[in-house]
Structure formats: structure tokens, C-alpha cells
Amino acid sequence: MKETTSASASATKTLELRAPVSELIRRRYSCRTYRPEPIAAAQQRRLTELMAAHVAGPLGAQARFALVAAAPGDDSALRRLGTYGFIKGATGFVVGAVRRAPRDLEDYGYLLEQIVLFATDLGLGTCWLGGTFTRGSFVRRFGGLARDETMPAVVSLGLIGDDGGERIREREEGSRRLPSSELFFARRFGEPLDLGAVGAYAQALEALRMAPSATNKQPWRLVRDGDGGGEGGGAWHFYLRRSRGYGKGSALFSVLRIADLQRVDMGIAMCHFELVARERGLAGSWVVRDPGIPLPGKDTEYTVTWVAE
Numbered sequence: 140m141k142e143t144t145s146a147s148a149s150a151t152k153t154l155e156l157r158a159p160v161s162e163l164i165r166r167r168y169s170c171r172t173y174r175p176e177p178i179a180a181a182q183q184r185r186l187t188e189l190m191a192a193h194v195a196g197p198l199g200a201q202a203r204f205a206l207v208a209a210a211p212g213d214d215s216a217l218r219r220l221g222t223y224g225f226i227k228g229a230t231g232f233v234v235g236a237v238r239r240a241p242r243d244l245e246d247y248g249y250l251l252e253q254i255v256l257f258a259t260d261l262g263l264g265t266c267w268l269g270g271t272f273t274r275g276s277f278v279r280r281f282g283g284l285a286r287d288e289t290m291p292a293v294v295s296l297g298l299i300g301d302d303g304g305e306r307i308r309e310r311e312e313g314s315r316r317l318p319s320s321e322l323f324f325a326r327r328f329g330e331p332l333d334l335g336a337v338g339a340y341a342q343a344l345e346a347l348r349m350a351p352s353a354t355n356k357q358p359w360r361l362v363r364d365g366d367g368g369g370e371g372g373g374a375w376h377f378y379l380r381r382s383r384g385y386g387k388g389s390a391l392f393s394v395l396r397i398a399d400l401q402r403v404d405m406g407i408a409m410c411h412f413e414l415v416a417r418e419r420g421l422a423g424s425w426v427v428r429d430p431g432i433p434l435p436g437k438d439t440e441y442t443v444t445w446v447a448e
């Protein structure tokens with residue numbers, strides 16, 4: 140057992156939302172078509188305030204974010220920011236950077252997903268962009284990066300433009316998720332987790348399953364350790380199961396210099412899990428301490444543990 144990083148939950152500030160976070164997680168989907176009206180000034184202000192307040196990740200990395208938004212009547216301003224045509228009419232982007240640290244990409248995912256859920260609470264549509272954006276032009280709009288910073292991904296946002304039909308279709312496509320039996324295990328990989336025996340953690344797991352991930356690969360795997368039944372005590376170990384084509388050594392990673400997006404996915408999943416756990420009154424904290432559970436293959440690596448109190 141080697142402890143590399145430890146951070147208490149109190150390192151992250153509480154996210155103030157109007158709607159229950161579990162409902163916002165159900166409501167969120169990748170919105171790729173926006174209405175031309177700009178994001179209201181009051182909403183822009185609230186987003187900017189939130190971004191300024193949540194810059195310390197739960198695993199010790201520091202990030203910073205900015206809102207790049209179109210001004211009223213200026214709907215062409217953001218067109219030059221390249222998104223390769225996948226995103227239509229976004230009137231805003233959340234851009235950001237994280238300082239290099241052992242769990243920088245996970246922390247970036249965690250912090251930016253908080254902003255996504257806050258934007259969802261404001262009624263805005265959002266879409267994570269990790270591959271299909273021209274990094275150079277976004278970095279310029281951000282005012283450049285420090286030597287030890289990276290910009291792993293950005294998020295488009297704006298007033299939802301797709302009509303109900305498209306939205307429902309998107310939601311259905313987007314909610315295609317792996318079954319719990321392939322994601323969550325008890326004590327060791329391959330041993331099914333009885334969701335009926337984990338109390339309110341079942342809702343935290345469902346929120347995690349609904350998390351967005353790059354090309355919907357859902358690379359997260361969890362092993363529940365500890366005292367068996369009930370929700371008290373125990374630990375949840377988070378593992379990353381890499382898909383081919385992602386991660387160090389892959390062409391995407393080295394040639395296109397795309398960030399290790401599946402580690403960003405992991406941070407997003409941590410965010411969903413923790414926010415819903417806390418909403419259900421379940422306390423805990425994050426620690427990086429590999430429990431040494433045998434891995435199912437070379438494509439799987441340990442990331443972090445949620446220690447339940």
C-alpha cells in the first residue's frame with residue numbers, strides 16, 4: 140500500500156445548486172445545437188463567480204477557468220473558434236487550464252463537471268469537447284498558458300437550440316450506458332456487486348453511470364471493499380479501464396497531442412459520485428492508496444479511493 144496523494148473532502152467547496160444534483164445529472168446531455176440569443180448577463184456573472192470559487196481539485200491540482208461568451212448582437216464572434224462543425228451556434232465556452240500534478244487531469248474533469256452541472260441548473264445546454272476543438276485558438280482566447288499548464292478540454296454552452304425531438308433522441312443515445320454489472324464489483328474484479336446491499340450508494344453509482352465520457356467509452360470500474368453489507372464504512376476503489384486508442388502510446392495521444400481524456404472522464408465520474416453521495420448524507424473523502432487488488436488486465440489501472448465514513 141503506497142499513499143501518493145491524500146486530500147480531505149473539505150479541500151473542495153460545496154456546490155450550491157437549486158435543483159437536486161441527481162436531477163441535474165439526469166437532465167444533462169451533450170447539447171450540440173444552440174439558439175442564437177446570448178447567455179443572459181446575470182447568468183454569465185453567476186458562472187464566472189462559480190468558476191473563480193472552484194479552482195482546487197480534490198486530489199491537489201490547481202486549475203483556472205474563464206467564460207468566453209458572445210456579446211448581444213455579436214453572434215459571429217465565436218464562430219472563428221474552431222469546433223469542426225460538430226457544435227452549432229454555441230454562444231459561450233468554458234475554457235480552462237490545469238497545472239501539471241500527479242492527478243491533474245482527474246481534477247480538471249472534476250472541477251469542469253461541477254461547472255457543467257451548475258450551467259445545467261441555470262437551464263443552459265452544454266457539451267464537453269476534448270478532441271473536436273482547435274486548441275490553439277482557444278488558448279489564445281484564454282490569454283495563453285503558463286509553462287506548467289495544459290488545456291485538456293473545453294465545454295460549449297448556450298441556450299438549448301435542439302427541438303424537443305432532437306433532445307429526446309440525443310438523450311436516448313447519450314444514455315446508452317453499460318449495465319452496472321460490467322462496471323461495479325464487490326471485493327475483486329469479476330465478483331458482482333449487489334446493488335440492493337449498498338444502501339443509498341446505489342444512487343451515487345447510478346449518477347456515476349450517467350456521467351459523460353469521451354466517445355461514451357465509460358472507462359470507469361469500481362470495486363467495493365470493506366465490511367460487506369450496508370452503507371456504513373468501507374471503501375470504493377476507482378479504476379480506469381483504457382479503451383484502445385486512448386492514453387499514452389496511442390496515436391491520438393502522441394501525434395495529435397490530445398490529452399489523456401479518459402483520465403478526465405474519471406474526474407467527471409468522481410464528481411457525480413461524490414455530489415450524489417453527499418446529497419444522500421453519505422460522508423467520505425478521497426485518497427490515492429492502491430489496495431493491491433489483482434487487476435483484470437494490462438488495460439486497467441488504479442486511480443483513487445473514496446473512503447466512506
Ligand SMILES: Cc1cc2nc3c(=O)[nH]c(=O)nc-3n(C[C@H](O)[C@H](O)[C@H](O)COP(=O)(O)O)c2cc1C
Pocket residue numbers: 167168169170225266267268269270271272292309310312313314349350351352353354355400403404407
Ligand atoms: C472528456 C470528454 C470529451 C468529449 N469530447 C467531445 C468532442 O470532442 N466532441 C463531441 O461532439 N462530444 C464530445 N464529448 C461528449 C461525449 O460524446 C458524450 O458525453 C457521450 O457520448 C455521452 O453522451 P451524453 O453526454 O449525451 O450523455 C466529450 C465528452 C467528454 C467527457
